[in-house]
Amino acid sequence: MRPSTAEFLHQRFLSYYAGAQIPAPDALSQREWGFLFFSSRDDPRMRRHIGFGTKDELVEYLRTMAPAHVFYSTAYYDDPAAPTMSAKGWAGADLIFDLDADHILKPPFPSYPAMLSRVRDETRKLIDLLVVELGFAEHELQVVFSGGRGYHIHVKALSVRQFTGQERRELINYVCGIGLDPALLLRPAAESSGGWHGRQLRALEEYLDWLESLGESEALAHLQSIPDLGRGMARQIWKRRRSLFEMTDASIRKVLRPLLSEGNDAWRSRIREAGVMADEPVTTDIKRLIRAPGSLHGGTGLRVTVLEPRELEAFDPLIEGVVFAEREIPVEVVRDCRVSLLDHDLQFEPGPTRVPEAVAVYLCSRGMAEVGGVAP
Structure with missing residues (x-):
């Protein structure tokens, strides 16, 4: 980037921050802040370990510095400006889910509008799961367009603020369908169409339909390529593909564990699509920095925009995230x-x-x- 281009962007960001109303996060004085600047493209290190006691201090910093990227900690600290993480004094953290095109889609990527539409679909799926299956109230969820290629969901419930990284791992595993036991398919469920019981059943039906579409020769080749399955079991599955659940519990367990294992890529991809394709490390990290709502994304110039969950369907980030003029x-x-x-x-x-x-x-x-x- 030429110096003149960096200065142009800096001036445009200055003009935005001069009049923008930037919302401060809850417990502002307990948050660590981090910044990247247009002037530091050759030195990409983040300027962090910064704290603000009041919203006025934060706004003055943004209006003076006009950073390219603005982040604050999902964690709450006793001393957020301490120079080392160990000295900050961790006091809890918001629960965050990150949905990004890089994690959901594979190259070649579609157009930017199509990409954002696909990530919005995944965000809607996550909201439904959090409310219907995990019991969070909709008012406890804050949806944020990242200004880039996706959305963040902040769960503001006090009940999860003290969750450890491992407890957050259990949540994201459920959301994404990681580590599922195929035996879940055999357990009776009060509502067989709901939760992971229903999702697994539907995924298995789709998988078996796909298997049949291959024809016997190709289907057997696929089955025999699955670790620990073997030729004899492959032939048994092909023969009983429409009547698997008529087998005895012991027999079907013997079949399902290798068939629906991590080694079966065709099955794993269907389970991945049945769950939510969230970025797991973001959720499990209890000291994460996340983009600040109301700030500008230095890679697009679009605003990091807060939404109510009910507003997501009608939200157009390529209109409502734009802050600059037509000149x-x-x-x-x-x-x-x-x-x-x-x-x-x-x-x-x-x-x-x-x-x-x-x-x-x-x-x-x-x-x-x-x-x-x-x-x-």
């Missing part, structure tokens, strides 16, 4: 790219052009363009 800015596009912001759907080739300010900030933040150049 035209000359830029030098450096590679072929496409941008969808506000009501603009623009295709670019390398070379000079003029674009709306919001598009210029996005292009420059993404490294797709440099500010300036001779506009046609």
Whole structure:
């Protein structure tokens, strides 16, 4: 990034923070803050171990420094500005779930709008699971568009604030369907269509339909490739594929454990899709830094935006996350790219052009363009 482009972005962020109403997190004085700056692109180390006693101090810092990225701790500390983690005095942490396109999708990635739509679907699935199955109240959930490629969910319930990393691991394992016992399929359930009992049953039906679609030869080759299954059991499964649950408990347990194991990629992918594709390390980390709502994402120029769960369906991040104006800015596009912001759907080739300010900030933040150049 050229110095002139970094300065352009810094000035645009300064203009935003000069008038923005930035919400302070609960217990502001117990939060650690961290920042990255446009001027430090050659030195990517975060400036952290910073604390603010009041919201006015936080706002003044943002208006003066205009950082590219703003983070605060999900944890509460006795002394958040202490220079080492051990000296801070951990006093609890919010429960956080992170849903990001990098974790949900595989290359080649779709367009940015399609990517965000897919992550929103996963976020909606997580909200339903947290409320219906884990018993959190909707008002205890704060949904946040990250300003980048996904959403965060902050669970504000006091009941989970003191959870250890291991306790949070148990929650995220349930949410994602990690470590499921295939024997769950055999246990009677009050509502067979609900929870993981229902999800496993539906996933097994889809898997067996897929297996049948392969035809006998290819299906047997797939089954025999599963560790610990063997040729004889593969033939038994193929023969009984439509009547597995008519087998005795002992026989079906012997079949299900290798068939529905981690070594069966076709099954594992279906279970992964049945659960929520959240980023597990974010949830288990009790000292995590997370993007601050109301701040700007230095990789897009979009606002980190807070939503009520009921607002998610109608929320359009490429309209409601945009904070910059329509005035035209000359830029030098450096590679072929496409941008969808506000009501603009623009295709670019390398070379000079003029674009709306919001598009210029996005292009420059993404490294797709440099500010300036001779506009046609």
